[in-house]
Amino acid sequence: MEVLGITSFKGRNIYSHKPVMKMTIDITENNIYTKDIEGFNEKLLTAFPMLRKNTCGLGYEGGFLERLENGTYLGHVLEHVILDIQNTLGHNVKYGKTRLLKASQILALVQQQSFRKQKIEKSP
Numbered sequence: 001m002e003v004l005g006i007t008s009f010k011g012r013n014i015y016s017h018k019p020v021m022k023m024t025i026d027i028t029e030n031n032i033y034t035k036d037i038e039g040f041n042e043k044l045l046t047a048f049p050m051l052r053k054n055t056c057g058l059g060y061e062g063g064f065l066e067r068l069e070n071g072t073y074l075g076h077v078l079e080h081v082i083l084d085i086q087n088t089l090g091h092n093v094k095y096g097k098t099r100l101l102k103a104s105q106i107l108a109l110v111q112q113q114s115f116r117k118q119k120i121e122k123s124p
């Protein structure tokens with residue numbers, strides 16, 4: 001997995017009325033479902049236990065857990081891990097979307113953020 005770029009948007013933007021961060025990643029050969037990686041879900045939930053209660057897009061507690069058990073993409077997992085870390089640090093954020101861009105190996109993560117505008121460029 002390679003991070004191709006991260007951009008923060010302060011205020012309303014084309015993705016949300018809330019401040020968001022857009023991260024573009026290349027998931028390369030890791031474009032597989034979580035359920036197909038032995039022990040992945042258990043290790044993830046041990047490291048980030050709050051993910052068990054996450055509603056995800058299903059809208060009810062345990063929604064993300066259900067998505068994990070059925071199998072979801074690593075980009076989607078990354079979205080929720082970033083949100084979980086932000087919440088652990090005291091930011092009250094919930095919004096996140098993972099979308100396919102041009103090719104099957106590129107995803108954009110758009111997530112609510114509660115800190116100032118900044119742009120991080122990929123190092124050469």
Ligand SMILES: [Zn+2]
Nearest residue numbers: 056057064076
């Ligand atoms: Zn989700």
